[in-house]
Amino acid sequence: xxxxxxxxxxxxxxxxxxxxxxxxxxxxxxxxxxxxxxxxxxxxxxxxxxxxxxxxxxxxxxxxxxxxxxxxxxxxxxxxxxxxxxxxxxxxxxxxxxxxxxxxxxxxxxxxxxxxxxxxxxxxxxxxxxxxxxxxxxxxxxxxxxxxxxxxxxxxxxxxxxxxxxxxxxxxxxxxxxxxxxxxxxxxxxxxxxxxxxxxxxxxxxxxxxxxxxxxxxxxxxxxxxxxxxx
Amino acid sequence: xxxxxxxxxxxxxxxxxxxxxxxxxxxxxxxxxxxxxxxxxxxxxxxxxxxxxxxxxxxxxxxxxxxxxxxxxxxxxxxxxxxxxxxxxxxxxxxxxxxxxxxxxxxxxxxxxxxxxxxxxxxxxxxxxxxxxxxxxxxxxxxxxxxxxxxxxxxxxxxxxxxxxxxxxxxxxxxxxxxxxxxxxxxxxxxxxxxxxxxxxxxxxxxxxxxxxxxxxxxxxxxxxxxxxxxxxxxxxxxxxxxxxxxxxxxxxxxxxxxxxxxxx
Numbered sequence: 001x002x003x004x005x006x007x008x009x010x011x012x013x014x015x016x017x018x019x020x021x022x023x024x025x026x027x028x029x030x031x032x033x034x035x036x037x038x039x040x041x042x043x044x045x046x047x048x049x050x051x052x053x054x055x056x057x058x059x060x061x062x063x064x065x066x067x068x069x070x071x072x073x074x075x076x077x078x079x080x081x082x083x084x085x086x087x088x089x090x091x092x093x094x095x096x097x098x099x100x101x102x103x104x105x106x107x108x109x110x111x112x113x114x115x116x117x118x119x120x121x122x123x124x125x126x127x128x129x130x131x132x133x134x135x136x137x138x139x140x141x142x143x144x145x146x147x148x149x150x151x152x153x154x155x156x157x158x159x160x161x162x163x164x165x166x167x168x169x170x171x172x173x174x175x176x177x178x179x180x181x182x183x184x185x186x187x188x189x190x191x192x193x194x195x196x197x198x199x200x201x202x203x204x205x206x207x208x209x210x211x212x213x214x215x216x217x218x219x220x221x222x223x224x225x226x227x228x229x230x231x
Numbered sequence: 232x233x234x235x236x237x238x239x240x241x242x243x244x245x246x247x248x249x250x251x252x253x254x255x256x257x258x259x260x261x262x263x264x265x266x267x268x269x270x271x272x273x274x275x276x277x278x279x280x281x282x283x284x285x286x287x288x289x290x291x292x293x294x295x296x297x298x299x300x301x302x303x304x305x306x307x308x309x310x311x312x313x314x315x316x317x318x319x320x321x322x323x324x325x326x327x328x329x330x331x332x333x334x335x336x337x338x339x340x341x342x343x344x345x346x347x348x349x350x351x352x353x354x355x356x357x358x359x360x361x362x363x364x365x366x367x368x369x370x371x372x373x374x375x376x377x378x379x380x381x382x383x384x385x386x387x388x389x390x391x392x393x394x395x396x397x398x399x400x401x402x403x404x405x406x407x408x409x410x411x412x413x414x415x416x417x418x419x420x421x422x423x424x425x426x427x428x429x430x431x432x433x434x435x436x437x438x439x440x441x442x443x444x445x446x447x448x449x450x451x452x453x454x455x456x457x458x459x460x461x462x463x464x465x466x467x468x469x470x471x472x473x474x475x476x477x478x479x480x481x482x483x484x485x486x487x488x489x490x491x492x493x494x495x496x
Binding site for chain 2: 005
């Protein structure tokens, strides 16, 4: 199939929307990294920077939604063009949620810096956040390159994040049982871990949208689940 | 869940009304339709789309043997309506066309009164026993053509005095007055404004309760709006035929995709 529309303005509109998605994805990727770093290094300034940066992510989501609405109204997209618009709107929603979780992590960091340090937990949590960040990088690449295999790989990797969350859950529980002074920081850390696990779910939702965009149907088999509540 | 969602389309998928097998059409040396096989359902709307010169109108005209009137045109293969070959020597094309009505691109009312435009077909086919019968057919057809309210007070005014949209609905009413089983429409809305187009589309949607409607259109949005099945023609080939929703969200052939998304094919 030819890549170009007869009406070149149509191509410009579609490219503009996708450029904004990539821009939004880049900001969110950065926010995850910085939120995790500020958490580990107890860097209040960096945390404040992450909190402030979320506004730009929200703004981009609004812009993408508006561009999509215009494209639907003015160009009546069909087939793959329609799927681009539909998936982009969902992807923008997922990115916005991930951005919110990163912002929440930064907010909790600014509270945590004034508390007892929970030794060891920070680096495992940061590793988990980094795994999610890598998954996001890959899924954005899969989106722009229309790479189904890569998106499927991201789907598989959510499993790891879930396992890391289960491990952290047990770790926090141990800390809290050992010393009640750890209860408050561990509660915060646990929410951060849970939110990071949720970020992973949003990344897999994006991977599913990429598969839908390219193939026209959602992946059929349920994605691997590893979050067990009895852990 | 998915099955429940699919039930909403209520297409009569089971009954085939028209079935074309290995249809070839030649205009002299030009091979205009290349080996087309298609099954068209009863009580549903089927849209033919494709670029100019792709053969969609030619194929449509095969269904009521309109191509017979063109000397250089030759049709091979079988077209069956309710299992009967319409190209059989015993079939009278005039009778066939009473069963398979047609509406054209430009409204072409007879230079007669509105009443006579409708009454003409039923009269020559002897469908009315008396004047009262004929009056009833005329009213019923105009009602089904969604134009009765606009013309009921001036049935004896000339049909050509109506607006374009009204003339087209008059022609549709005329086409259905003989109680056809199949209604062929060749670009029925291309000369109409958006409101008249919407009225004709609404009418098409109602007609599918009784008829098998086949519509040729250059407006893909129109095909998407009115049809349950869509066939894409390209260079005389039937490239893809499937549920309209599938064709417009996830076409299987690259040529279909290029065409409906407005890319250079």
